[in-house]
Amino acid sequence: MFTEFNLDERLLKALDSLSFTKPTDVxxxxxxxxxxGKDLLxxxxxxxxxxxxFGLPLLQRLQTNKQPNxxxxxxxxxxTRELAIQIQEEIAKFAKFTFINADTVCGGEPFKPQAARLRKNPEILIAxxxxxxxxxxxQSISLEDIEVLILDEADRMLEMGFxxxxxxxxxxxxxxxxxLxxxxxxxxxxxxxxxxSSLKEPENLMLTSRRAAHINIAQQIIPAIDNSLKDKQLAWLLTHETxxxxxVFVNTKVQADRLSGYLRYNKxxxxxxxxxxxQEQRKHAMNLLKIGKIDILVATDVAARGLDVDGIDLVINYEMARKGDEHTHRVGRTGRAGRQGLAISLISPNExxxxxxxxxxxxxxxxxxxxKGLEGSYLGPKKLKASGKAAGPKKKKTADKKPSKTKAAPKKRAGKRPSSPSAPIDDGFSPFKKR
Incomplete structure (x- = not known):
């Protein structure tokens, strides 16, 4: 129970209004x-x-030790902006019965109005x-009064070149x-x-392995042969899955724009x-998803980290993530808070x-x-037969006898064996029928 932490009554009131009673492991x-007051990793x-x-201890500190000047x-x-906005919204919920205010410092909006807003001195900056x-x-902002620094998804910031x-x-x-x-x-x-550089003698809390599979997420792969087939498979899945x-995750902005148009064309x-x-366009898309005006979001990895939208129970990787950690974060958009989720990856031969x-x-x-009807003809590399020896060309068996005195056959000239042309690929699928 959160009451065990001796939190301020205003914070407990906010938690009660949100029906938060039992803390998670983290x-x-x-x-x-x-x-x-410990530094934490x-x-x-x-x-x-x-x-x-991290939000509750932060609000408890600011509420207990007020510094209005x-x-x-x-x-x-x-x-990312989306994660920063989400954190700001969550902090506002926890602090709604206090006078603690928070604001975001993100790109995607005009600089001058943002600087003017920050002159009101919010106690918490999410940036x-x-x-x-x-x-x-x-010099439009100062960090000289910062008492608590929190780095959320630090590895993602490093991957993004920050x-x-x-x-x-x-x-x-x-x-x-x-x-923290x-x-x-x-x-x-x-x-x-x-x-x-950021932590001093931190407590290290390893609450999950970075390679741990999500037990609430069923993960599937569907072989494809090219993007044309992937398009049809994607439309079929989004039409027939519950x-x-x-x-839907892709690796490039161009692909994201193309696929969103393709899906809208298919109703x-x-x-x-x-x-x-x-920022306004991204915020608008997220709001449409949250309120149910749309039920599919095509996204690059900008949406893979931190976004928590209720009701996401299907993730489709139209293109495979480039690394295992990124795959983990993509599929982690579903199967949250104990709910069941499904993650499907469409795999072309080069993936x-x-x-x-x-x-x-x-x-x-x-x-x-x-x-059925949309099968990819490539089903993965052929597996070698299990044996104790490495596979190699078979040697002809020779009789255990003395060599004959017959004239030896002339030696063949050394040279490269001509390669045989590749067989044409049969994609093996029937035309996609719209339902």
């Missing part, structure tokens, strides 16, 4: 240490309740690295502060330097989100090795599935 382990899977785990007292750094550094460069910005932001905060680093994975090569909301209610859209490497990395096995 909240149970993290909150007491954070309330004690926490690894926990997506959907485990990390926002509340200071600037921003807490900074939460997040990799993306690029825009925050822009404010620091223009290492230099993160170091700049960390150095702009006071040395005497509490720091939360992430679902800690696999980036530069993570150790970020940990050493789901409340679905996310499916789809939206799109990627990095080239303005088969990548898919296999992700299986090995995650120490799991994806169930193979086909769609």
């Amino acid at each position: 909240q149970r382990e993290t909150i007491p240490l954070a309330l004690a 926490v690894t926990a899977e997506t959907g485990s309740g990390k926002t509340l785990a 200071l600037g921003a007292r807490a900074l939460i750094l997040a990799p 993306t690295p690029g825009r925050l550094v822009e404010h620091l460069d223009r 290492e230099e910005d993160m170091n700049r932001i960390i150095s702009a905060c006071p040395e005497e502060r509490q720091s 680093l939360f992430s679902a994975t800690l696999g980036h090569k530069s993570m150790s330097s970020v940990v050493s 789901y409340e909301k679905a996310i 499916l209610k789809a939206g799109v989100i990627h990095g080239d859209l303005t 088969w090795n990548l898919m296999s490497s992700i299986e090995r990395y995650l120490k799991t096995h994806f169930e193979k599935r086909t769609i």
Whole structure:
């Protein structure tokens, strides 16, 4: 029970209004240490309740030790605008019976109105690295009063190329502060330097393995041969599978725009989100998904981290994620908070090795599935017969006798054996019929 943490009555009232009674594992382990002022390095899977785990101790600190004449007292750094906005919304729910206010510092909106809004001195800043550094460069914001620094999804920020910005932001905060680093994975090569520069003698809470499979998510693969077949398979799945909301992941912005148009042409209610859209456009798409005006979101990996939308029970990887950790975050949009989810990956021949490497990395096995009439002709590389010896050309058996004295056959000239032309690929599927 949250009452065990001796929280302020206003925070307990907010939790009660949200029907939050029992803390998750990450909240149970993290909150007491954070309330004690410890620096923390926490690894926990997506959907485990990390926002509340760092949000409650932060609000308790600000509510208990009020400093009305200071600037921003807490900074939460997040990799994407969507995650920053989501954190701000969650913090506002927890703090609704207090006078603590929070604001976002993200790209995608005009700089001057944002700077004017920040002059009202919100106690909590939730920021993306690029825009925050822009404010620091223009001296429109100060971090000299920061008491708590929280890095959420730090490995994703490093993958996005924000290492230099993160170091700049960390150095702009006071040395005497509490720091917490939360992430679902800690696999980036530069993570150790970020940990050493931001945390002092941290408590290390490893609450999940970064390679742990989601027990609530059924993972399937469907072989394809090219994008034309993938389009038909995708439309079939989104027409025939049972789901409340679905996310389709792709690797490029161009592909995201193309697929969202293709799905709408097939009378499916789809939206799109990627990095080239303005903040208002991305926010609008997310709101449409949340309220049910659309039930499909085509997204690049900008949506893979941190987004928590109720009712997402189907994830489709139109293109395989490039790494195991990214695959984990994609499929982690479903199967959250104990609910069952389904993740399906459409695999073309050139993605088969990548898919296999992700299986090995995650120490799991994806169930193979086909769609009648939309089968891919390539079903993976042929497996060698199990044997104790490596496969190789068979040697002719020779009789155990003395060589004959007959004239030896003339030696053949050394040279390369001509390669046989590849057989044409039969894609093996019938034309897609719209239903």
